[in-house]
Amino acid sequence: MSISVRQLYRGLQKTQTHLVQSAEIATASVCQHLFKLSYPYGVSKGERDYLIANAVHDIMSLAIHGPVTENWLFKTKQFKEITEKIVSDSSSIVENILKESKENATREARTIPETFDQEVRDRFQGLVTGVAKHLMKKFEQPKRVITEITITNPLRHQEGRIDAILEFSNSYGILDWKSYDMKKANGSGNERWQLISNILLSNYRYTRDEDDWSMFRFASIVYHGGAYMPRLPIQEKHIAKIKDNRLFAYRTLCGEKVYAQKPKFCPVCDKNAEGCSDCRFYREDSRMAFAGQLPDNYRKITGQLFGNRYKVLEERAETHRHKHVASTMIEAYGEETAIDELQKYGIIHTGYKFVSADDTMVLFRKDDDETFLEPKKILRIIGKEENIPLLSCVSEQATVMRVEHCDLILNFRSKATVERAKLQLFNLPLIMMRDEINLTRRMLEPLHKFHRLAADVLIRKESYDDLK
Amino acid sequence: MSLCLDTEQLRVLKWRINSRGIAACIGPPGCGKTTTGSALAVKLIAEGIANKVLLVAYTNAAVNEFAWEICNIMGPTAAREYCIRTGNRAGIDCELPVEFSINAEDIRAKKIVLCTTLSLKRLSSYMRFDNMIIDEAGIERLEHLLAPFVLGVNQLNAFQTNDRNCNSINNIIDLASSCGIVATVIGDPKQSRPMGLEDRDRSAIEWALKYSDSDTLRITHRLPDKLSGLVDEFAQYGGLRSSPDIASRRLILDRIPDIAYRDVIQPEEVITWVNIDGEEQPLGPSSWANDSEARACAKICRELKSVTQKSIAIVTRFTEQRRLIRKYLQRMGIIDIKVNTTTGALGTQADIVLFSLVRNNPERIVGAAGTLQDLNVAISRSKEKLIILGSHEMMLNGWSRSPGYSTYGYKSPTRRLAKLIQSKYGKLMDPPLVLCE
Numbered sequence: 001m002s003i004s005v006r007q008l009y010r011g012l013q014k015t016q017t018h019l020v021q022s023a024e025i026a027t028a029s030v031c032q033h034l035f036k037l038s039y040p041y042g043v044s045k046g047e048r049d050y051l052i053a054n055a056v057h058d059i060m061s062l063a064i065h066g067p068v069t070e071n072w073l074f075k076t077k078q079f080k081e082i083t084e085k086i087v088s089d090s091s092s093i094v095e096n097i098l099k100e101s102k103e104n105a106t107r108e109a110r111t112i113p114e115t116f117d118q119e120v121r122d123r124f125q126g127l128v129t130g131v132a133k134h135l136m137k138k139f140e141q142p143k144r145v146i147t148e149i150t151i152t153n154p155l156r157h158q159e160g161r162i163d164a165i166l167e168f169s170n171s172y173g174i175l176d177w178k179s180y181d182m183k184k185a186n187g188s189g190n191e192r193w194q195l196i197s198n199i200l201l202s203n204y205r206y207t208r209d210e211d212d213w214s215m216f217r218f219a220s221i222v223y224h225g226g227a228y229m230p231r232l233p234i235q236e237k238h239i240a241k242i243k244d245n246r247l248f249a250y251r252t253l254c255g256e257k258v259y260a261q262k263p264k265f266c267p268v269c270d271k272n273a274e275g276c277s278d279c280r281f282y283r284e285d286s287r288m289a290f291a292g293q294l295p296d297n298y299r300k301i302t303g304q305l306f307g308n309r310y311k312v313l314e315e316r317a318e319t320h321r322h323k324h325v326a327s328t329m330i331e332a333y334g335e336e337t338a339i340d341e342l343q344k345y346g347i348i349h350t351g352y353k354f355v356s357a358d359d360t361m362v363l364f365r366k367d368d369d370e371t372f373l374e375p376k377k378i379l380r381i382i383g384k385e386e387n388i389p390l391l392s393c394v395s396e397q398a399t400v401m402r403v404e405h406c407d408l409i410l411n412f413r414s415k416a417t418v419e420r421a422k423l424q425l426f427n428l429p430l431i432m433m434r435d436e437i438n439l440t441r442r443m444l445e446p447l448h449k450f451h452r453l454a455a456d457v458l459i460r461k462e463s464y465d466d467l468k
Numbered sequence: 469m470s471l472c473l474d475t476e477q478l479r480v481l482k483w484r485i486n487s488r489g490i491a492a493c494i495g496p497p498g499c500g501k502t503t504t505g506s507a508l509a510v511k512l513i514a515e516g517i518a519n520k521v522l523l524v525a526y527t528n529a530a531v532n533e534f535a536w537e538i539c540n541i542m543g544p545t546a547a548r549e550y551c552i553r554t555g556n557r558a559g560i561d562c563e564l565p566v567e568f569s570i571n572a573e574d575i576r577a578k579k580i581v582l583c584t585t586l587s588l589k590r591l592s593s594y595m596r597f598d599n600m601i602i603d604e605a606g607i608e609r610l611e612h613l614l615a616p617f618v619l620g621v622n623q624l625n626a627f628q629t630n631d632r633n634c635n636s637i638n639n640i641i642d643l644a645s646s647c648g649i650v651a652t653v654i655g656d657p658k659q660s661r662p663m664g665l666e667d668r669d670r671s672a673i674e675w676a677l678k679y680s681d682s683d684t685l686r687i688t689h690r691l692p693d694k695l696s697g698l699v700d701e702f703a704q705y706g707g708l709r710s711s712p713d714i715a716s717r718r719l720i721l722d723r724i725p726d727i728a729y730r731d732v733i734q735p736e737e738v739i740t741w742v743n744i745d746g747e748e749q750p751l752g753p754s755s756w757a758n759d760s761e762a763r764a765c766a767k768i769c770r771e772l773k774s775v776t777q778k779s780i781a782i783v784t785r786f787t788e789q790r791r792l793i794r795k796y797l798q799r800m801g802i803i804d805i806k807v808n809t810t811t812g813a814l815g816t817q818a819d820i821v822l823f824s825l826v827r828n829n830p831e832r833i834v835g836a837a838g839t840l841q842d843l844n845v846a847i848s849r850s851k852e853k854l855i856i857l858g859s860h861e862m863m864l865n866g867w868s869r870s871p872g873y874s875t876y877g878y879k880s881p882t883r884r885l886a887k888l889i890q891s892k893y894g895k896l897m898d899p900p901l902v903l904c905e
Contacts, residue, residue: 009753297638308610346752446614
């Protein structure tokens with residue numbers, strides 16, 4: 001074998017193994033400065049709590065496997081009755097998720113809104129109405145449903161999480177639940193760009209080529225009482241915009257000097273929305289730096305902060321190195337040989353089978369006790385699907401809790417995740433792959449705060465007024 | 469309130485109580501960094517110098533240590549009244565008598581807040597601390613050091629600085645001090661890894677030392693005379709000494725060990741180097757393991773468990789070696805021995821410590837296993853007995869990188885360690901047959 005896994009790891013230490021998330025591509029497509037606000041500047045997007053939205057997402061991810069597909073009626077006009085039936089059939093799922101969400105929120109001392117139960121039920125019903133009214137009308141019952149799937153395309157440096165994929169006999173459709181409010185989906189904003197980026201990923205999943213649209217059937221953002229579907233075929237200029245912004249985001253993460261363009265209308269700065277003052281600050285900061293108007297000590301301090309920001313980003317790239325190694329090995333030797341080789345080095349573990357689940361703890365077992373796993377390691381549990389690239393298969397993330405002889409106990413994020421995994425993951429041959437947590441944003445935030453502090457203290461008042 | 473501090477700890481306490489801005493306190497192994505930090509927090513509150521103090525460390529284990537130390541000083545009742553532990557619930561020590569909460573109101577009501585650097589984001593940005601004590605161990609990024617600083621900014625000070633001449637502010641520490649941040653960074657440059665990706669980058673404590681005032685603790689309450697001598701000379705602390713009450717401490721066994729292990733365990737000898745010539749093997753994406761050493765570690769532990777109830781820990785530089793040792797211990801039914809990497813071993817201690825060196829190759833390349841910081845951590849965890857397992861010849865001639873790799877003279881610090889132990893501080897011995905089987 002001409003490439004060894006260890007050599008590959010060492011080689012990739014010096015290369016950029018960044019992956020751009022679909023959500024980040026969408027942000028860059030709205031405004032490139034907005035993307036830079038997150039990376040490299042590290043401005044956090046407020047303290048909004050997505051308790052209700054997360055609960056609705058969890059409910060939908062389970063309900064669509066059972067009550068929604070079971071009650072799917074093609075070309076129906078009785079969407080109200082079907083919605084009622086689905087909601088009634090999903091009552092146990094809703095109850096369980098409500099209970100778990102509230103337990104988690106209480107444990108983490110988060111504030112549970114008084115109307116929490118009602119709002120979750122309302123939004124769930126709204127989404128089901130959207131499915132029954134619009135999707136069932138146009139599409140037959142799907143053959144298979146996959147929810148909350150992470151797709152990684154290392155060749156194009158992209159990764160994304162898709163809320164649901166509906167598989168038909170020879171085509172697929174993707175769904176995005178708009179659960180954070182009850183407004184209609186915006187056909188021109190962030191949500192649409194994210195949907196198109198996710199289509200590219202799902203094209204890759206089914207055809208190994210993001211530009212092969214032969215299996216794509218539809219994409220939809222399901223909102224309260226309706227569903228937005230972009231006109232097909234997706235315009236070339238929109239796809240080109242996604243790809244351009246993906247490259248922009250990738251190059252920015254790599255620390256290259258990329259010129260960011262402000263669009264004619266930015267929904268943040270031009271509407272004075274949250275984050276606009278930070279965006280204006282950094283734009284003016286760059287302008288003044290370019291014009292040589294900044295004091296020397298300020299430039300020195302912010303230079304130090306920038307240096308560290310790019311070190312943080314290098315760490316972010318490192319969290320994706322396992323995926324790049326796996327992908328390169330598969331490209332070079334084919335999936336089977338590559339998996340064997342990766343297993344020798346402890347990057348991949350095969351042979352584990354699901355035994356039982358207790359709350360969020362899941363027991364797996366294999367025939368021998370040879371393992372590289374240790375407690376606290378993060379794993380991506382991949383269910384190997386036939387003819388699908390390894391990093392696009394159904395997967396979930398979990399933490400190793402115990403390794404005893406042939407047994408492995410993993411802790412999943414929530415009970416809903418375990419339930420979902422039982423429905424779509426545990427029945428497939430399992431491959432456990434090393435994964436890492438990305439804490440980049442949390443690490444960048446203090447650097448941003450000190451940058452602003454340095455401006456407050458070191459830029460003369462008159463210059464500061466100029467900034468405004 | 470029980471406060472038993474040595475003269476140096478008292479000096480540091482007095483200095484930090486009467487000064488402001490950011491300062492660094494260097495604490496070699498066992499010199500009571502946690503004790504001094506906790507005592508400082510308690511004193512600041514007790515004397516009304518600060519209204520709210522933040523005690524922060526990188527790992528949950530270190531934060532829990534701070535909490536236990538505060539409980540020892542204040543007593544559990546007072547600790548419960550004045551302190552709160554926040555952050556990730558999964559990381560707390562359930563037996564701690566200090567309340568845990570992430571509720572802003574609960575945290576605001578307490579005077580001393582204990583938290584990890586990564587959990588600081590959970591503290592509301594409008595929560596302000598008059599004084600901060602930061603345990604630097606494990607901090608490998610500037611932003612982890614800056615994260616607590618953000619919570620100590622006094623906007624009024626920042627505004628006044630803006631009106632004064634601010635040309636004298638030339639670095640982040642100056643900037644932080646001018647914004648009213650009062651913080652004591654406690655750490656050890658000889659145990660901390662550099663913050664950047666390159667070895668020549670500074671560690672967090674070195675960075676704080678460069679731009680701020682500092683003081684050093686030199687009395688160790690952990691290491692007996694021979695170990696403190698070795699650590700002092702190896703890491704060049706310039707005068708680290710054992711506290712008189714522990715200087716002559718030696719291992720006392722409950723019964724005599726098996727004859728095969730007698731030389732290895734020998735209680736009178738504080739440091740023993742078992743010269744095992746095992747073969748290194750590359751394992752995992754970038755780690756190493758040494759099966760002979762792992763087996764030997766497990767066998768010695770089994771024997772030690774049968775002759776003493778003292779605490780035992782195993783330290784190694786490599787995660788795969790840690791896994792291998794754990795596997796052998798598990799097969800022997802031993803589950804209560806901690807096996808740590810040098811990073812995980814920071815801040816921990818045990819009566820008996822086994823250190824597995826792992827690397828052994830004809831090129832004599834020690835690599836990352838030979839960094840001064842890692843070796844220093846590994847040899848300074850033990851209170852009574854240190855057993856080193858590995859090839860002496862390899863370490864005596866070790867290179868940090870291949871000699872042809874660069875123009876730098878990359879002679880590994882392992883050379884100094886091997887020489888010091890052989891010539892002055894310990895006993896070098898061939899492995900007994902039972903360890904080679």
